[in-house]
Amino acid sequence: MQFRGVQPDRTTLAIALSSSAAMGILEAGEEIHAASHKAAFDTDIYVASALIGMYSKCGKTEMAKHIFHNMQELDVVCWNSMIAGLSLNSQDEEAFTYFKQMRQHEMLPSQFSYATILSCCAKLASSFQGKQVHAQITKDGYVSDVFVGSALIGMYCKCGDVDGARNFFDMMSSKSTVTWNEMIHGYAQNGRGDEAVLLYWDMIASAERPDAITFVAVLTACSHSGLVDAGIEIFNSMGHKHGVEPVLDHYTCIIDSLGRAGRFQEAEVLLDDMPYKDDPVIWEVLLSSCRVHANVSLAKRAADELIRLDPYNSAPYVLLANIYSSLGRWDEARAVRDLMSNKQVIKDPGYSRIEYEKGMQSGMVG
Incomplete structure (x- = not known):
């Protein structure tokens, strides 16, 4: 369009900026920004909103604020x-x-x-x-x-x-499906699994169609509240009753549920059959459960898989070392920490935020 000498209008620029933002390509967005400036559209409300969105999605919030504050009119x-x-x-x-x-x-x-x-x-x-x-x-x-x-x-x-x-x-x-999902997920987040499952059945009874997110929410609730059999029943109903094919998040919830309950044999059968064996999230969930139940052999397998997939992720090293320590196997715990040190794997710090009357305060744990 530019090579043919056709001048862009505000719609052209906004759509092109939206495309750059969707792909996260900052360089392309900057080129379109230059073109909008040349065409005297950079202060246009429509184009400026797209510019703010593009820079924000590319992580350049200071530039987004610069455009925002230089606008003569804001909607x-x-x-x-x-x-x-x-x-x-x-x-x-x-x-x-x-x-x-x-x-x-x-x-x-x-x-x-x-x-x-x-x-x-x-x-x-x-x-x-x-x-x-x-x-x-x-x-x-x-x-x-x-x-x-x-x-x-x-x-x-x-x-x-x-x-x-x-x-x-x-x-x-x-209510929409999103509304039901938010409430079911809210119960799941706050450890009220029984109420989440009851609300899920209310949703089905009301003829509201569940989607993939609904199943993540209710399966999470089952996992966190020890409702293993209810979770398996809902998981098995996804495809043939509701037309929703299970994806990674759903498998993760079921593996987590079985692991928390110590039903590792069933978890391993599911692991061997599912199509997501190379995703680290599954193995992290399983490793966490192994720590709770002191299943050293499976913990070692999960940690090895995680280290293979991402050698610089600190989680498998720390969790495996903690399992060995809790069992008094100090030499093996030390060997894991030495391996972590030799590979220069660094544990990310944790953050806490406290809200009080006059504001907020954040703190970091090394």
Whole structure:
């Protein structure tokens, strides 16, 4: 199009930027940015929103903010792009600051604005901020919106208020598959597997069609609550009853469930039959279960597979060494840690965040 001398319009540039963002190709996005500047479209609201989205998805939030703050006019799409971009890059506290600024500029948030900021509150585990947003949602008349309602349920569950989420769930006049999934997953996250399974059966009874995410949620609940037989029954019903073929996440849940229950023989049979033997997640789940039940032989197999797949992942070394230590097999534990040291494998630090009256504080464990 450029070689033929055809000038791009705002739609051309926005679509091309969206394609660059989807592929995560920063260089292409920068070239289109230059073309938009040359065509005097870089300050156009439509194009600028696409530029913000492209830079955010490529991890360049400072550039996205630079474009945002240089715009002469802002609409709700621009604000949404900026807030979503910050959230995408785990800058959730800053995203919440932008959301407040959006309100201060008397810009009415859309469903997407609220769903995005509720996701930020969930990731920050900040029920205080989440409740503030809920109040604004009610005031702005979006409380009956299915999209926003599902995000609200997810926020309350991730902040530990499962009963509050369920109360809101029961009040919703219309529900989508996403809504059901959020509530089932919320029960699973908070160790209330029996209620998750009951809600799953309610979903089936209501003629709502479960999808792959539904099964991940309910199988996770079965795994975390020791409902092994219920999980196997639901897993076996996926294909022939609901037309959903099991994928890696579903196999992981069942392997985890069998491992937690110490049913390693069944887990190994499933491992040998499934098509995901070269995925490290499966072996990590199995290794964690072996630690709980002190199954050294299977733990060694799982650790060897993990080290083969990713020699610089610290998890198999640490877990296997801990298994040996718990059994008093100090020489073998030391050998694993020496192997880890020789290969220069470094364990990632852990982080904690505490919310208190005047703000938040983060800490790192070496």
